[in-house]
Amino acid sequence: MLSDGEWGMGVQVASVRPRRLTMLFVGAHHDDIELGAGGLVAKAARLGHRVLAVTTTREAEETLARRREQESLAALQSLGVPEASIRFCGLPDGHLQVSRESVGVLRGVLRTLDEPDLVVTHARADCHNDHVATAALVAAAFRGSVILGFAIPNSLLASDFEPRLASPLGGDRDAKAAAVALHRSQAEAGRIDLPRLDRLHAYVGRRFDGRPAEGFDVRVQFDAEDSIAALDGLVGEGALVGAQGSPWSRAGPAGNSFYAPASAEDLARETG
Numbered sequence: 056m057l058s059d060g061e062w063g064m065g066v067q068v069a070s071v072r073p074r075r076l077t078m079l080f081v082g083a084h085h086d087d088i089e090l091g092a093g094g095l096v097a098k099a100a101r102l103g104h105r106v107l108a109v110t111t112t113r114e115a116e117e118t119l120a121r122r123r124e125q126e127s128l129a130a131l132q133s134l135g136v137p138e139a140s141i142r143f144c145g146l147p148d149g150h151l152q153v154s155r156e157s158v159g160v161l162r163g164v165l166r167t168l169d170e171p172d173l174v175v176t177h178a179r180a181d182c183h184n185d186h187v188a189t190a191a192l193v194a195a196a197f198r199g200s201v202i203l204g205f206a207i208p209n210s211l212l213a214s215d216f217e218p219r220l221a222s223p224l225g226g227d228r229d230a231k232a233a234a235v236a237l238h239r240s241q242a243e244a245g246r247i248d249l250p251r252l253d254r255l256h257a258y259v260g261r262r263f264d265g266r267p268a269e270g271f272d273v274r275v276q277f278d279a280e281d282s283i284a285a286l287d288g289l290v291g292e293g294a295l296v297g298a299q300g301s302p303w304s305r306a307g308p309a310g311n312s313f314y315a316p317a318s319a320e321d322l323a324r325e326t327g
Contacts, residue, residue, distance in 0.1 A: 076104045076285050079171035081161075081193050083111050083151065083185035085127035086238040090252065091205030092175055093134055093231035094269050095222040098294050100135025107140045107168050111161065111189045112148040122240050130234040142167065151188040158195045165196060172285035178204030178272045180215035194274065201282040203271040208248070208255045218270030219301040221263045222294060224256060228267065263296055271295075 078099050082088040088096065088108055100106050108131050114120040124143060131141055142164045146157055176193040177186040186207060193202060206216055224231065232249055241247050259270035275283065289295045 074285075074288060076172040076288065077107065077169050078104055079107045079109065079165075079168070079174045081109045081111065081174065081176040081189060083177060083183070083189040084148065085110050085123040086130070086235065086241055086247075087177070087186070087207060089130050089134070089231065089234045089238070091177070091207050092222075092269055092271075093130075093234050094224045094227040095175070095205075095271075095294070096131070096136065097134045097227045097230045097234075098222060099289075102292065102294060105140070105169070106134075106136045107142075107171060108136050109142045109144065109161070109164060109168075111144045111146050111192065112151055112185055113143060113145040114148050119240065123238075126238045126240060130237040133234045133237060134230060140168070149185065151185040151192075153188050153191045153195065157188075158192055161192050161196050171200075173203065173282060173289070174200050175203045175205060175271070178206050178211070178216060179274075180204075180212040180217070180272070181207065181210050182212055183207070183210035186210055194276075198276060199278040199280075199282065200276050201279050201286050202274040202276070203286075204274065205269060205271055206255060206259075208251050209246070211255070213258075216270070217272055218259055218262060219273040219298050220271045220290070220295045221259055221268035221298070222271070223260070223264070223266040223268045223296065225266070228253075228256070263298060268296075273301075 076099075080088045080092055080096060082091070088110070096106055096108075110127060114123055127143075128138055128141060132138060144160050144164050146160060151157065174193060174197060177190040179190060181187055181190070190204060203220065206218075232252075235247060235249065235252070236242065238247060253267070256267035256269065260267045262270065286295070290297060
């Protein structure tokens, strides 16, 4: 793993002039992007960045599969993602594997979209097979990229989750909750738990400046200077804040020097 000093962060982030970015969000299931990064999606769209969304898996039962795709389209569009920027890979739900074939399917879908400046997908600290495989597929499909990883409360390995960046929710919390609620098939199945999601936001916020937030781990591939510059720009305009000790800890409008690890008791209470 590269140390912070090896990432080539030579830009004073607070002085970076924001530019219109293309941001790609990849989730394993139809509600994962909204659950893990719905606030950042809404914020990026509002700031004028182009947002692309890809879901890797598809339900085996056809009626449910069609319903979930329609829910995904409605939810993502409610956050500002145009329908023309949403794609579905159709790989098997519950049985996703990283292989030449599955990487090829994802790359084929990506070729129908513009090349992204930043990629956002599942965090490494996750125990769901499809989430883990999707994160690995994304890493395999890209070169020279920064990859941010979001947390899903139902499968998060909280003890292993190390968010380096956070996106404070503010007013985007309501937009995120409304988008998640559009996945009615999952609410009917008892898989949507908004209070638990709010506990995750509070837990992440405690590790930064106290504001409820979505947290992201960070992976940096080799030769990722362009992607790093794009990420610096997001921090510079306040869309993301950095944890103390990260390359972004003294950047941005908030200072972002508030990182304080929670105790094991706090972690269990706030994420359980």
